Each structure stands twice: as C-alpha cells, then as structure tokens.
Amino acid sequence: MTVVLSPEIHDAVEFFKKNLGYSDKHLYLGLVQFDVMKDKNAEFAEVIYNFYKEKPEDFIAAFKHGYVVDRPIEFNEAIVRFYNGEKLRVLHKNSGVREIVWLDMKKYPFGFDMRTLDMWNWSEITANNE
Incomplete structure (x- = not known):
C-alpha cells in the first residue's frame, strides 16, 4: 500500500x-x-x-x-478543476477509499457520481514515487 x-x-x-x-x-x-x-x-x-x-x-x-504527496484543495476549487479536466485525488470521507479521478474517465470509482461529489475530500497530486 x-x-x-x-x-x-x-x-x-x-x-x-x-x-x-x-x-x-x-x-x-x-x-x-x-x-x-x-x-x-x-x-x-x-x-x-x-x-x-x-x-x-x-x-x-x-x-x-512508494509514496504520494497530496495537497488538499477546497471543494469549490476542486469542482472547477475537475470539470476543466484536471486529474485529482479524492478520499471518501466515510470509507477512506483513495482514487484518482478526472472528468473523461471511462468508469468512476464505486460511489463517485455527480450527486456525491461532496462526500469526498479533494487533493491535487503534487508528487509521487510509486
């Protein structure tokens, strides 16, 4: 992990x-x-x-x-950046599931849809060595 x-x-x-x-x-x-x-x-x-x-x-x-470095971003800014096509990392507030999402994904993570966008903490991906 x-x-x-x-x-x-x-x-x-x-x-x-x-x-x-x-x-x-x-x-x-x-x-x-x-x-x-x-x-x-x-x-x-x-x-x-x-x-x-x-x-x-x-x-x-x-x-x-390996590790990743995420910088949290505010929800409103995250939504704008998401709709502009930027890849962002989300963390589900209840389950702790971490995923990378972007607007043109073929399949979104389970539980990720337009009605539940506020159930996720949003971060920009700044570095990783995975």
Missing part, C-alpha cells in the same frame, strides 16, 4: 535527496544519519526524524514501496 506523505515531509525528503545525495534506499534501510541531516538543516531533519519516530512502519513503507 502506498503511503501518503504530508507536503512538509516531502519537502524535507527532497531537500536531503538533493543536498546529501540520499536515495529512497538510504531512507528505508536505516542508512540515514540524523545527526548529519541535522547539521545540514535542523528543521527538515526534525520533520523526518519525527515521522520516523511516530510511524516507523509508514516511514519504511514510504521509501521501500
């Missing part, structure tokens, strides 16, 4: 990939040296360390199996 990272965690990950040459493999194999990261950028190091400390399974899964 793909892990959803917050934009803050993703920004920190990208910083260290760029500046320390870390790969996803470095991160999920525990090759990360948090003290080296802290010397480079204490704020980003703290974000990644807290993610590692609070959700170690998700931390490993994100870098081993």
Whole structure:
C-alpha cells in the first residue's frame, strides 16, 4: 500500500535527496544519519526524524514501496478543476477509499457520481514515487 506523505515531509525528503545525495534506499534501510541531516538543516531533519519516530512502519513503507504527496484543495476549487479536466485525488470521507479521478474517465470509482461529489475530500497530486 502506498503511503501518503504530508507536503512538509516531502519537502524535507527532497531537500536531503538533493543536498546529501540520499536515495529512497538510504531512507528505508536505516542508512540515514540524523545527526548529519541535522547539521545540514535542523528543521527538515526534525520533520523526518519525527515521522520516523511516530510511524516507523509508514516511514519504511514510504521509501521501500512508494509514496504520494497530496495537497488538499477546497471543494469549490476542486469542482472547477475537475470539470476543466484536471486529474485529482479524492478520499471518501466515510470509507477512506483513495482514487484518482478526472472528468473523461471511462468508469468512476464505486460511489463517485455527480450527486456525491461532496462526500469526498479533494487533493491535487503534487508528487509521487510509486
């Protein structure tokens, strides 16, 4: 299962990939040296360390199996963007089902129709490494 990272965690990950040459493999194999990261950028190091400390399974899964980064958008903006043909990610408020939707899809996810658009949380897809 793909892990959803917050934009803050993703920004920190990208910083260290760029500046320390870390790969996803470095991160999920525990090759990360948090003290080296802290010397480079204490704020980003703290974000990644807290993610590692609070959700170690998700931390490993994100870098081993893939992750996505979604930025929530307001319902009204989402509807406009959806009808303009943009691909957006939706999360059902009750069931937790996550799907990518766009206007010209051949088949929409179960329970997704014009009457239930407000039953979904909408996000723009900003990054993934699935």
